Amino acid sequence: MEVNDLEWVLERRDMMSIFVSVICGCIIGLEREYNNKSAGFRTIILICLGSTIFTIVSQHGAGSDDRIAANIITGIGFIGAGVIFKDRLSVLGLTTAAVIWTTAAIGMAAGIGYHALAFTLTIITILILSLFMKIESLITLIHNRKLLNITFVNDDIRNLYTIEKFLINKQVKNKRVSLRKHDKILHVIIEITANNRQLHELEEEILVLPYVKSYS
Known part of the structure; x- marks a missing residue:
């Protein structure tokens, strides 16, 4: 095979990789956008496409090795860290960060020409995000853990x-997480474990307790 023919074959393969990358990014991005996540449609597509482009470049560069691929993982780690938010008691955005990391891996798979693998991983990712979310919802119906912030x-x-004592009488498992005093007012955070029915009943009953000023 002549050099020009070889270059044409490689170029066509790379264009197919880019096309597959965009399609995979679209599929995952649509799911993220539908659920109104911080990394939405365009962001996910660009992450997938960017990973594919860097992977393609690393294959064609003179004396190329795995350093570009390794740096993709590092760079995506910084992007993922940017969508994680931590307050005093909880952490948000871990799933979104994991999706960003997985999308980059799918883009890299497309970049090396494993198109079927990229599509397969995309479908698996969508199943995990959608089906497993429903399983989590079913679990919370019978076992839900929440934090009560009571003033x-x-x-x-x-x-x-x-x-x-009120929580014990309601047969709700509880554990004191934090206790503080400010301006002669007591604040407590209690972790409770109960089913959804018990939680709804607690919300209504705590509202009318005379010694509770506010809670969330």
Whole structure:
């Protein structure tokens, strides 16, 4: 095969890789956009496409090795870190960061010419994001863990004991996470484990407790 023919074959393969990358990015991006996630349609497509382009370049560069591929993983790690938000008690965005990392891996698979593998991984990713979400919803119906942030009307410690006894009487597992006092007002954070029905009943009953000023 002549050099020009070989270059034409490689170029056509690379164009197919780019096309596959965009399609895979579209599929995952649509799911993220539909669920209104921070990394949406365009972002996911560009992550997938960018990973494919860098992979293609690493294959054609003179004396190329795996350093570009390794740097893709590092760079995607920085992007993923940017969508993770941590407050005092919880962490948000871990799934989105994982999707970004997985999308980059799919883009790399497309870049080396494993088109069938890229499509297969895309379908698996969508199944995990959609089907497993429904499984998680079913689990929360019977076993749900939440944090109650309660502010009492004063700093009387007996109010804390009363609310803990109240939860025990409701047969709700509870664990004190944080306790603080500010401006003569007591604040407590309690982790509770219950089913959805119990949680709804608790929300209504805590609202009318005279020693509770506010809660969330």
